[in-house]
Structure formats: structure tokens, C-alpha cells
Amino acid sequence: MALASNILENHTTPTGREEAWRFAPLSRTRGLHDVDAPIVDRPSLKALSSASGFTFTLVDGATSLSNTDDVVALKVRKNTARVQELKIEKNAVVAEPIFLSRDLQGSGVGVAEASRLLIRASAHSQATVVIENSGSITLAEEIEILLEDGAQLRFVTLQEWDEETVHIGRHHAIVGRDATFTSYVVTVGGGFVRLLPTVEYAGPGSSAELFGLYFAGKDQFLEHRVHVDHAIPHAKSRVHYKGALSGAGAHTVWIGDVFIKAAAEGTDTYELNRNLLLSDGARADSVPNLEIETGEIVGAGHASTTGRFDDEQLFYLQSRGIPAEEARKLVIRAFFMEILSKLSLPEIEERIAATIDKELNYDFA
Amino acid sequence: MSTLEIKNLQVSVETDEGSKQILRGVDLTIKSGETHAIMGPNGSGKSTLAYSLAGHPKYQITGGTVTLDGADVLAMSVDERAKAGLFLAMQYPVEVPGISVSNFLRTAVTAIRGEAPKVRTWVGEVKAAMADLSMDPAFAERNVNEGFSGGEKKRHEILQMELLKPKFAILDETDSGLDVDALRVVSEGVNRIKSNSEVGVLLITHYTRILKYIKPDFVHVFAAGRIVEAGGAELAEKLEEKGYAEYVTA
Ligand SMILES: Nc1ncnc2c1ncn2[C@@H]1O[C@H](COP(=O)(O)OP(=O)(O)O)[C@@H](O)[C@H]1O
Numbered sequence: 001m002a003l004a005s006n007i008l009e010n011h012t013t014p015t016g017r018e019e020a021w022r023f024a025p026l027s028r029t030r031g032l033h034d035v036d037a038p039i040v041d042r043p044s045l046k047a048l049s050s051a052s053g054f055t056f057t058l059v060d061g062a063t064s065l066s067n068t069d070d071v072v073a074l075k076v077r078k079n080t081a082r083v084q085e086l087k088i089e090k091n092a093v094v095a096e097p098i099f100l101s102r103d104l105q106g107s108g109v110g111v112a113e114a115s116r117l118l119i120r121a122s123a124h125s126q127a128t129v130v131i132e133n134s135g136s137i138t139l140a141e142e143i144e145i146l147l148e149d150g151a152q153l154r155f156v157t158l159q160e161w162d163e164e165t166v167h168i169g170r171h172h173a174i175v176g177r178d179a180t181f182t183s184y185v186v187t188v189g190g191g192f193v194r195l196l197p198t199v200e201y202a203g204p205g206s207s208a209e210l211f212g213l214y215f216a217g218k219d220q221f222l223e224h225r226v227h228v229d230h231a232i233p234h235a236k237s238r239v240h241y242k243g244a245l246s247g248a249g250a251h252t253v254w255i256g257d258v259f260i261k262a263a264a265e266g267t268d269t270y271e272l273n274r275n276l277l278l279s280d281g282a283r284a285d286s287v288p289n290l291e292i293e294t295g296e297i298v299g300a301g302h303a304s305t306t307g308r309f310d311d312e313q314l315f316y317l318q319s320r321g322i323p324a325e326e327a328r329k330l331v332i333r334a335f336f337m338e339i340l341s342k343l344s345l346p347e348i349e350e351r352i353a354a355t356i357d358k359e360l361n362y363d364f365a
Numbered sequence: 366m367s368t369l370e371i372k373n374l375q376v377s378v379e380t381d382e383g384s385k386q387i388l389r390g391v392d393l394t395i396k397s398g399e400t401h402a403i404m405g406p407n408g409s410g411k412s413t414l415a416y417s418l419a420g421h422p423k424y425q426i427t428g429g430t431v432t433l434d435g436a437d438v439l440a441m442s443v444d445e446r447a448k449a450g451l452f453l454a455m456q457y458p459v460e461v462p463g464i465s466v467s468n469f470l471r472t473a474v475t476a477i478r479g480e481a482p483k484v485r486t487w488v489g490e491v492k493a494a495m496a497d498l499s500m501d502p503a504f505a506e507r508n509v510n511e512g513f514s515g516g517e518k519k520r521h522e523i524l525q526m527e528l529l530k531p532k533f534a535i536l537d538e539t540d541s542g543l544d545v546d547a548l549r550v551v552s553e554g555v556n557r558i559k560s561n562s563e564v565g566v567l568l569i570t571h572y573t574r575i576l577k578y579i580k581p582d583f584v585h586v587f588a589a590g591r592i593v594e595a596g597g598a599e600l601a602e603k604l605e606e607k608g609y610a611e612y613v614t615a
């Protein structure tokens with residue numbers, strides 16, 4: 001592996017012509033993508049739960065667990081001395097979700113911040129980690145997640161940012177033998193959000209399920225670049241992202257890169273992205289990309305659809321006495337609920353659904 | 366006692382070549398408890414009439430009136446028409462992924478009745494209505510019309526008619542695509558609703574076979590966007606023998 005790619009100095013500021021940056025409006029990152037622009041080191045996450053079975057500390061940040069050539073992640077590494085570490089103890093079964101929320105005391109959109117988190121799910125541990133992001137900030141982050149053998153981790157990130165927030169992040173999971181990683185990315189806020197949920201496997205029998213939902217309103221740019229690297233035999237991945245857009249200038253990007261290397265015999269993968277365009281002037285880019293170097297696999301597939309709201313569905317519901325606005329909400333809620341209901345966090349599900357309802361009222365009023 | 370009155374109804378649709386008139390002056394009056402059959406060849410405008418009464422946005426009303434007990438139906442939104450007591454069993458019911466039948470029925474009944482049904486009686490009410498239509502209870506947990514067979518879709522439409530208890534029900538080719546057993550189950554369902562209520566029925570069909578199960582009080586022959594002949598049940602027998610040839614101008 002080319003470790004050289006892990007050094008920021010080997011990279012130049014993206015111009016927008018690079019494949020990885022071609023959809024992003026770089027003028028709106030407040031310099032986060034600029035290798036020379038200043039950024040402050042601020043470990044901004046705080047743990048809200050005090051249950052047993054895990055520790056949350058600040059540790060030395062000299063090393064990283066994974067390789068990347070993402071400029072922003074490298075910039076975060078270069079500019080952070082320490083990493084916040086959430087460690088779930090070996091064999092621990094943490095029943096209650098562990099909530100980490102973003103402490104924005106002293107933050108403001110005027111100062112770019114870097115944040116690093118390391119989640120260690122020790123062998124045979126079971127936990128749910130929920131990262132709650134809200135407020136106004138200019139944030140570059142890297143989250144590395146290590147699942148040791150047999151660990152089961154549910155990882156939820158909620159982007160409920162205010163509209164001026166810029167957030168660029170890499171969320172990389174390394175899934176060990178017989179470990180199960182399930183991630184849920186919910187992005188319903190922020191002016192510019194670009195997330196890289198990426199996965200690699202460290203042993204056979206491992207599984208990653210990546211769910212996502214996003215809702216872009218007027219002038220919001222929300223990008224999710226999923227990358228699953230199957231380089232180990234007998235690993236499984238499922239990717240299922242759904243998004244809706246409403247309002248002029250709403251723009252979403254979904255990239256689903258799934259690579260099955262020659263050694264990855266017995267791979268089982270499927271990825272799916274669906275987008276719902278609720279108004280004119282919105283744009284959804286969706287690019288599934290499956291590259292397969294071995295035929296000895298269980299299955300590999302992908303699907304992507306982008307469609308308009310179905311007026312016939314609306315008419316059918318209305319013809320049964322359901323008012324237009326309620327019918328629309330029902331159909332859109334149904335679209336999202338498929339993902340949202342998997343969270344198994346009723347309060348958060350309600351809150352996200354209410355946020356979406358509010359955006360819809362705003363846009364259709 | 367209610368009356369649905371259609372007078373000189375004219376309807377157009379927007380096509381690539383401009384506006385196209387489909388309904389050319391439909392006159393029809395239905396009273397509570399009556400069953401009117403509308404029979405006509407494919408393309409004569411039967412579904413256009415049904416959709417126009419229900420308020421589908423694709424159809425533009427260019428003339429005429431529709432009133433329900435004197436109230437202007439054409440001025441009502443789609444859901445207001447349903448609340449006023451109109452029900453359309455569609456020829457092609459729409460799939461709504463992500464919404465379960467039980468959630469859909471409850472939401473619709475709540476909208477129509479103006480209050481949520483009592484939890485305790487509601488479950489039993491739905492179960493009984495489904496059993497009457499020989500529907501598997503597991504149906505309630507499936508998504509609305511998603512992956513339903515033709516017969517299942519039509520049963521589901523009649524189930525809604527039963528639960529929503531309309532004043533007037535328009536059944537658009539409810540018989541099409543049904544095998545004999547399904548036709549009997551669906552027809553018996555409609556007859557049961559008729560005998561338990563004052564519902565007026567507008568039974569739209571291409572074939573006479575459903576009329577052997579559901580007896581019409583009046584039969585109207587529909588061709589080229591209007592009613593061209595009206596009579597009693599005997600008119601259906603004549604159509605059975607001779608078809609629509611004499612009504613269709615080449
Ligand atoms: N959206 C539409 N655009 C163009 N023509 C239409 C449209 N809807 C219906 N029509 C035409 O109107 C006529 C009547 O259709 P329809 O009401 O479905 O007839 P029926 O139900 O009697 O078979 C047909 O000629 C059909 O092609």
C-alpha cells in the first residue's frame with residue numbers, strides 16, 4: 001500500500017476537475033478543501049451517556065488506522081495532535097445507545113475546525129453509537145472505526161445542521177473477522193455537506209450494511225460518497241441510500257463505489273440509491289460503480305433511480321378522502337421510513353420525520 | 366335519500382396535438398339505492414367519466430354540471446368529493462409503496478368519518494370486511510396494491526367501499542381481469558354493501574357478465590363520449606346478443 005498517499009504534502013488543493021471533486025461547488029467550502037487554509041484543532045465531541053462498558057478519552061493522534069488520499073482527511077490528520085477515542089470494552093454488551101454530541105461552545109462558522117474520532121469496538125462487543133450534529137460550524141472531520149473480531153457495532157450519524165454549516169468528513173470502518181458493522185447516515189441539514197462513508201474488511205465472515213437518507217432543501221448541497229473495498233474473501237456488503245430534494249438549488253450527490261478485488265472470493269454485495277425530486281430546479285446525481293476482479297462471488301448488483309413525485313399516488317390517496325398535503329406527507333414519509341424505521345431509535349425517527357415535514361411545508365406553502 | 370346529478374358534462378384531455386374532447390355532453394341522474402350500469406366499447410370515455418367525477422387533475426371540465434344533493438361537485442377538491450360521499454373503485458388501482466394497507470385504511474376512514482375509529486372496534490371491523498371478501502388477514506400488512514394480483518386489487522377496492530360507506534360508488538370495470546370465482550366474491554361484496562346501505566352504484570363495464578351477479582335498475586349505452594341509449598335490464602341482454610356495432614359509427 002502506498003503510504004506516501006497519507007501525507008498531505010503530496011497533495012495539492014483540488015480544483016474541481018478531479019473525479020472526487022467534480023460535483024462539489026468548491027466556492028462554498030469556506031476553504032476546507034484548501035490544503036493551505038488555516039484550521040484549528042478542536043476535539044468537539046462530548047459523551048452524554050455514562051453507562052459502563054466503554055471509555056471516552058483523548059489520546060495521542062500520531063498514527064492512523066487506515067490509508068487515504070482524501071485531501072480533507074489528510075488535512076485533519078496533519079492539524080490534530082490528539083484524537084478522541086471511544087473504546088468499547090472486550091465482550092461488553094452496551095444496551096443503551098452511546099450518544100456523542102457536538103459541543104459548539106466557542107465555535108462559529110468563521111473559524112474552520114478539525115475533529116478526529118476513533119471508535120474501537122473491541123472483540124465481541126456490542127454497541128450502538130449515535131453522533132448528533134447540530135448548530136452552525138465549519139467542520140472537517142475524520143472518524144476511524146475499528147471493529148475487532150466478532151464485534152457488532154451500529155453507528156449512527158445525524159447531520160441536523162443549521163443551513164450555514166459546512167461539514168466535510170471521512171467515516172472509515174475496518175471490519176474484522178465475523179464482525180458486523182451497520183451504519184446509518186442521516187443528513188437533513190447543512191449548507192454544504194460532503195461525507196465519505198468507506199469500508200474495508202480485515203477478516204472473512206465480516207459484514208457491513210450502510211444505510212443513508214438525505215433531504216436537501218433550497219440551495220443545500222449534500223454529497224455522500226460511499227466506498228466499499230472488498231479485498232478479503234467471504235465478506236458481505238449492503239448499501240441502501242435514499243434521498244429527496246425540494247427547492248431551487250437543492251443538489252445531492254450519491255456515489256457508490258464497490259470494488260471486488262481478485263482475492264475477494266465469496267463476496268456478496270448489493271447497492272441501491274433512490275432519489276425523489278419534489279420540485280423543479282433541484283438536481284440529484286447518482287453514480288453506482290461496481291468493479292469486479294473475480295467471478296467467484298455469491299452476488300453483486302446495483303440499482304439507482306431518480307424520479308418525480310407520483311401524481312397518481314397522490315390522486316389515489318386523495319380520492320379516499322385524505323387531503324393533498326397529508327397525502328404528500330404520507331408518500332414522502334413512506335419513502336423515508338423504509339430507512340428511518342431501521343434506526344430503532346423512536347425519538348430520533350420522530351424528530352427527523354418532523355424536520356422533513358417542516359421542510360416540506362416550507363417549500364410547498 | 367341523495368341524488369347525484371350529471372348534466373351536459375363535457376370533458377377534454379391535453380394531448381401532444383392539443384386539447385382533445387372526450388365527453389360530449391353526459392346526462393345522468395342517480396338516486397340512493399339505485400344501480401345504473403354504463404356499458405360501452407373500449408375508448409368510449411367510460412373511465413374519463415369516472416375520473417372526472419372523482420376529480421382527477423388530468424381531465425378538464427369544459428362544460429356542464431355535477432351536483433350531489435345540490436352541492437357543486439366540480440368545485441370540490443378530490444378529497445372533498447370523497448368526504449361528500451363519492452367513491453371511485455378504479456379500473457387500475459395505484460401502487461403506493463411504503464404505506465401498509467392497514468395504515469392506509471385507517472387514515473382514509475379517519476379522513477372520511479372526521480375522527481379516528483375506535484381501536485377496539487376497528488380491528489374487528491377490518492377483519493370481518495376482509496373475511497367477507499375472502500382476503501387473507503396478512504393482506505393488511507402489505508403495501509397498498511404493491512405486487513397485488515388483478516383480483517386482489519379489485520377486492521381491495523371493494524374493501525375500501527365497504528369501510529368508507531359512500532353515498533355513491535362508481536365501479537370502473539371492477540369485473541375486468543377477474544376469474545369466475547373472484548367475480549362472484551367481488552359481486553357478492555357489492556351486493557352486501559347495497560343491501561346494508563342506501564348506496565347508489567354506477568357500474569361501468571364493457572361486458573354483460575357482471576350484470577348476472579349485480580342486477581342493474583337502469584342500463585345506459587355509452588359511445589363516443591355520451592349516453593346514446595337508456596333502458597332497463599333488458600337492454601343489457603340486447604347488447605349481449607348484438608354487441609356495440611350499431612352504436613359505433615365507422
Ligand atoms: N391522457 C390522455 N391523453 C390522450 N387521450 C386520452 C387520455 N386519456 C384518455 N384518452 C382517450 O380518451 C378516450 C376515452 O378513454 P377512456 O375514458 O379510458 O375510455 P374507456 O374507459 O371507455 O375505455 C380514448 O380514446 C383514449 O385514448
Ligand SMILES: [Mg+2]
Pocket residue numbers: 411412413456538
Ligand atoms: Mg376504462
